[in-house]
Amino acid sequence: MTRNSRMRIYKGIFALLDLCLVNLAFVSAFWIKFGNEIPDYNWDSYANVLPWLSIVTLIIFYMFDLYSNWRRKSLYNLLYLIVLAVATLGLSTMALTFWYRGFSFPRSVIILSMLLQILFLALTRTAIWWFAKRRYGLRKVLIIDRDLESAVAFAYKFLSHAAGWFVVHRFLSVEQWKVHISVIEEVDVVLLSPSLAKDEKAEILSYCARCRKEVLIVPELFELFVLDAEPQQIDDMLVLSVQPPGLTPAQLFTKRAFDIFASIFLIILFSPIMLGLYILVPLNSNGKAIFKQERIGKNGQKYMIYKFRSMVEGAEKLTGPIFAADNDPRITSLGRFIRATRMDELPQLFNVLKGDMSLVGPRPERQFFIEQFEQTIRDYSYRMSVKPGITGLAQVMAKYSTNTEDKLRFDLMYVRNYSFALDIKILLQTIRVLFQSEQARGINRKYTREYEMMLKHFGYSEVASGQGDKVHLKK
Incomplete structure (x- = not known):
């Protein structure tokens, strides 16, 4: 049995287990509220909506990524997603039962069932995660690179990963x-x-296969294009068909239709917040509330992006184009808050409505930085084969401090594997990112201490930082 087949079976088992736990929580909530004498009209409402509720449960849990492989991931993130998924399920349950049978499904039962669902799902998934960590954790890692200085950067990523899964053994x-x-x-x-x-790579991979060792390969950017390649046969020759990056006409229509309806809904929903910021930003610091800046969109087209101003007026007059840094003195007191909560991005909903951007896609960049990136990263321009987005795969999977090339890998993964379901998953997981500030942080002091201890263990010390992930070591 192939690994993909096993994963499909595991996902099916998880889905059945989740349905049992969700409905066990509903039954338990009915029993807690009514005891053994549950009114028929209340129970009938639950029984009639059960098939639809089960379908909605599986869709919501899938969209919140609860059926991906959680081995080697953070338990905190898993539990956080469970809470968000159950909360969404609770709102969906209220909508379903109101639509189907009015108020015959008690709201108190729904709220109580949500608490029980969080408890049951958290305990079950934690037990499975803990068992997997005991079985597959503390894996000794050998890092092979062109030089030791570059290998240290990869070692730091293992240290920054969820604790207990890997131990850097050697470079x-x-x-x-x-x-x-x-x-x-x-x-x-x-x-x-x-x-x-x-x-x-081929020689080392072949040897590791003979030794039955797992190999992790950091792909070159062009290798990401092969991930969805279609095997074909030309006469007696096997070939892989790699299509150019981009979306099909049907995908473009679906994505644009969703962008229009969703952006209108979100503009209406957040209009009180946007109106309040439109008044507060100029009161907090001199200048206009809306900041406009030229960005590069799909196929290199230029457009003006809208944001609530979070920096002082004319922040780059003396410095020129530079990225914002932690504790940047140019950021205003209100700007620090709206950047942390991403509320400064809300005016970009009008960019989406105009068609300059999409809700989901690679983040737009300025021409100045694009020209720099293209000099060192050959495939950087491929990310512009789709519209830029307010959020994207790199924003939910990477960190603020992640380097440009690693973010580009996620952007290219998105371009090559686009689907409407993927857009919905990214939007829902953006909710998690909004309330998890550690994903927006830079260097963590804890990991810095562990990093220094690791270098000392291998007999090295860092003498100076280089460019990007490059460091300089000495014995």
């Missing part, structure tokens, strides 16, 4: 791995840097 340069080939026997996982040549 090896690609020239050293054959000399120290016995090290592969000591580890569980081998990570290969994208800087390795194809023949080097």
Whole structure:
């Protein structure tokens, strides 16, 4: 049985388990409220809506990514998504029961069932996550890179990952791995840097397969295009058909229709907040409330993006185009709050309505930075084959401090694997990001201490920071 087949079976089991737990919570809530004498009209309302409720449950849990592989991920994020999914399910239950049988489904039962659902799902998923961590955690990692300085950057990512899943065992340069080939026997996982040549990757991968070791490959950007390639046959030759990046006409129509209706709804929903900020921003600091700036959209087209101004007026007059930093003195007191809560992005709903942007897509960038990125990252322009978005896969999967190339990998993954369901999943998971400030933070002091201890363990110390993820080490 292939790994994909096993995953489908596991997801099916999880889905059935979730349905049992959700309905067990409803039954328990009825019993707590009414005891053994549940009124027939209340119970009948639940029984009649049960099939629809089950379908809605599976859709909501899927959209909140509860059926992805949670091995090696954060338990905190898993529990957070469970709470958001159950809250959404509770609102959907109220809507379903009101539409079907008015108020015959007690709201007190729905609220109580939500608390029980969170309890049942959290306990069950925590137990499964804990068992997986005991079984698959503390995997010893060997990092193979072109040089040790680059390998340290990957080691830092393992340290920043959810604790308990990985232990950095050793670094090896690609020239050293054959000399120290016995090290592969000591580890569980081998990570290969994208800087390795194809023949080097192939040789190490082949050896690790013989040793039955897991290999993690950081893909080169062009390799992401092959992920959804279609196997075809030309005479007796196997080929992979790789289509150019972009969306089909049907996908473009669906995406645009959703953008129009959703942006109108969100503009109406957030209009009180936008009106309040339109008044408060000029009162907090001199200047206009709305900040307009040229950005590059789909296929390199220029447009003006709208934001609530979070910096002082004319913030870049002396510095020129630069990225905002933590504790940036140019950011106003109100601006710090609206940036943290992403409320400064709300005017971009009008960009979406105009057609300059989409709700979901790669974040738009300025021409100045695009020209710099294209000099060092060959495939950077592919992210502009779709409309830029207010949120995107990189925004929900990466961090604020993630480097440009790693964010680009997520952007290209989105372009190559677009679906309407993926857009909905990203929008729902954006809710999680909005309330998790650690995803917007820079360097964490805890990880810095562990990083220094790791370098000391291997006999190195960092003497100066280089460009990007590059560091300089000394023995």
